[in-house]
Amino acid sequence: MITDERPGENRPLVEVYSLKVVFPTDDGIVRAIDTMDLSIREGEKLGLIGESGCGKTVFGHAIMRLLEDTTKVTGNIVFRGKALYSLDRESMRRLRGKEIGMILQNPGASLNPVLTVGSQVSEVLVLHKGLKKRTAWDRVVGLLGRVRIPEPERRAGEYPHQFSGGMKERAVIAMGIASEPVMIIADEPTKGLDVTVKRKIVRLLKEVTVEKTMLIITHDLDVAEEVCDRIAVMYAGELVEIAPRGAMFERQLHPYVQGFFQSLPDRGLKPIPGMSPSLIHLPEGCRFHPRCNRATGRCRTEHPEMIDTGDGRCVRCFLYA
């Protein structure tokens, strides 16, 4: 009998429970993430957006367990049934890169300037796929071709500085997918690229991640709209709204998210007054209340919880309570 339930479709691949990430610094305690609860379903492309400094990169690093030892991480992250923060270092190292691939914010920093691009891709294959160097090289050329680097045989032997910005990003994508991970975390994959180059990179990303789960971190709403199934917006270390892509682009619920959309040049260039709060001295009550034109007395004293408004949407604002 055929049942309605298609196995796998809605199974969460990553579940994040009550995650807090705290950096002790000389100026005080930076509460970079406080608190995140989120799950990413198998095959889903989730977009994480928000202003600079709101904690997006830290969240990606927390999933990869890439934060320094002095950082305090509490809560739980479960990936394919494994609690990541209970794994020993060695198992975590194997999982990283093999099961979760990373495409980093700054391709300049993720490529080593003194090694050829080909040998850096090859390293991923040797490390995570257990290939011999000789066999790895053929795969490298294949991968570079797959990310549309022209003349991949020749280009594999070149150094990063011989690549344009767009080509470097392609190489970084090749490294991210080399080990055929089930999940990819892409942090600002189009930052600093020209419009025409950006469009090509976005299309490539979509193409190479079909059927994969992806967390894509970006400030760029065009990229989010093009790639993602669901959009999550962060403000000052916590999520303030989650919605399926279509619903989010049609109507934003949270006053901050509305402001964020309207501040974009092609959506009005209307500024949100004030500034993002310091993560050392977070405002009482709703973290957005000092900048919110709909704030009431309650917003100043009580911290709103995430409210489920149905249709897969959630928002953290008393207006919807």
Add this chain to the structure above:
Amino acid sequence: MLEVKNLKKRFSSGIFFKSYLDAVDDVSFSIAKGETLGLVGESGSGKSTVGQCVIRLIEPTGGTIMFNGIDLRSLNGRALNRVRPSMQMIFQDPDSSLDPRMTIGQSIAEPFRLKKVARNEVKGEVLRLIEKVGLSPEHYNRYPHQMSGGQNQRAVLARVLAINPLFIVADEPTASLDVSVQAQILHLLMDLKREYGMTMLFISHDLAVIRHMCDRVAVMYRGKIVEQGPVSAVFESPAHPYTRLLLSRTEEAEQSVKQENGSGDAKGCRFRGRCSLARAVCETTEPAFREIGAGHTVACHMTVLPKAEITHE
């Protein structure tokens, strides 16, 4: 107010075998008093080089630049220093325009001191400007590293206002800032421009930003202007295939990757390798400018002339 004709800038590199790059090649435009001209194009198209040549931060290789009736290229030393304060540049990275060893207050006060404003009046003026750009008096004694990028860019604007120039070149002034901060800074820039009656060359690769900020726009591709006109005309009826590519949401075919590097040769249209309309003539002859509407010009062989003109012929 500003008239630039046939501006050229050639960079050379290499010691034994010289190689040249024509970063700016035969660029002409003018900006009327109080007007904002946008310069748009992808990275490496020569936008910033144009901006820096115009206020003579770098020496052009050829062409003329007339500013308020003065031929800027003929000026040297002293004479140039006298004109300089009336032209200011705002850079992408506010950190490079502020001295890290000076407090924000000191940086803004400097132009007043150079103008020999009485000492006891300077602080008041500085505090007035600090508020004008949306900072507060507590920032007066801060150093740039103690401020955010957006706050530093506000301080740069306050300093520019202290100089009170006639003309500003703003080169991607918000590229390093967040979208919501970008909106704040751009609004501030528009308000101040209006209030102080400044004329502006606004450089950006973001078309949506140009559309908000500018009266007219010039589109650059590899050192050349390919289309120029009033913002409404260029955005509503873009004529050059490159402008159309920038404005469309669809992307071009993948055939063009080879074109990403290399400067191309001088003959023919520089865009032909990426152009779906290219014909034989585009390989051999460089397209000249044609006027297709009031103040709207385009350099493309394949652009269809407006109906009115065709019937006249």
